[in-house]
Amino acid sequence: QQKVQQSPESLIVPEGGMASLNCTSSDRNVDYFWWYRQHSGKSPKMLMSIFSNGEKEEGRFTVHLNKASLHTSLHIRDSQPSDSALYLCAASHYAQGLTFGLGTRVSVFP
Amino acid sequence: GGIITQTPKFLIGQEGQKLTLKCQQNFNHDTMYWYRQDSGKGLRLIYYSITENDLQKGDLSEGYDASREKKSSFSLTVTSAQKNEMAVFLCASSPGLGSAETLYFGSGTRLTVL
Numbered sequence A: 001q002q003k004v005q006q007s008p009e010s011l012i013v014p015e016g017g018m019a020s021l022n023c024t025s026s027d028r029n030v031d032y033f034w035w036y037r038q039h040s041g042k043s044p045k046m047l048m049s050i051f052s053n054g055e056k057e058e059g060r061f062t063v064h065l066n067k068a069s070l071h072t073s074l075h076i077r078d079s080q081p082s083d084s085a086l087y088l089c090a091a092s093h094y095a096q097g098l099t100f101g102l103g104t105r106v107s108v109f110p
Numbered sequence B: 001g002g003i004i005t006q007t008p009k010f011l012i013g014q015e016g017q018k019l020t021l022k023c024q025q026n027f028n029h030d031t032m033y034w035y036r037q038d039s040g041k042g043l044r045l046i047y048y049s050i051t052e053n054d055l056q057k058g059d060l061s062e063g064y065d066a067s068r069e070k071k072s073s074f075s076l077t078v079t080s081a082q083k084n085e086m087a088v089f090l091c092a093s094s095p096g097l098g099s100a101e102t103l104y105f106g107s108g109t110r111l112t113v114l
Helices: none
Strands: A004-007 A010-014 A019-025 A032-038 A045-050 A054-058 A061-066 A071-076 A085-092 A104-109 B004-007 B010-013 B019-025 B031-037 B043-049 B064-070 B073-078 B086-094 B109-113
Touching: A004 A085, A010 A019, A019 A032, A019 A085, A019 A104, A032 A061, A032 A071, A045 A054, A045 A061, A045 A071, A071 A085, B004 B086, B010 B019, B019 B031, B019 B086, B019 B109, B031 B064, B031 B073, B043 B064, B043 B073, B073 B086
Parallel strands: A010 A104, B010 B109
Antiparallel strands: A004 A019, A019 A071, A032 A045, A032 A085, A054 A061, A061 A071, A085 A104, B004 B019, B019 B073, B031 B043, B031 B086, B064 B073, B086 B109
16 A cells, blocks of 8 residues: 555646545654656656644645644645656665655646 | 766566676766656665675575676676566665755666567
8 A cells, every 4th residue: 555645646637627635654753845846757746844733835836734634735726837747755764765655747738 | 967877778588598787877876776666656676885895685686696896887687587487676875874965867778678
């Protein structure tokens, strides 16, 4: 069973719309959550990270974290075609590498 | 800034063959990783290394060996390639191994086994 579960598997969003992605860890030792973005044929790049309860906003991207439920979500507002990519959630805790989920593939259509 | 260079970009092998993938980084990072990505899906950790000559197994280490002879380089060996195997192998590095460390990825080696 995946330690990091992401949903949905894929998402189609109209240009200008909102994309909402979910991620939950089953490992109670994690203390950091990450969102990486991978455009087709490219390598993953870190998008945002969060370690405390609440919300963090960077431009059109907002990340939420609920540490009690080990659930994080990523929201993309005013989605653009350039946001079309595979979004990978990852969880980490001290002295171990990141554990990634299977990803959510986002397609933004004009 | 820095860069992670993976060689080769494409690797075609035969069933049962031993294949080696190489990774170099000039970030001067302590920690390096090898991940496998199947069919554009999530990443699974094969091996990581927190310093020169250190090796730690990830969840997917069976069938692989790794080597970290220098701080800047980390190689991965597929000990016996499986027929019809296709995957992208991604090398990454980070300053350390703490929870808060960002990973920087290379562009990958795409493996096809005939």
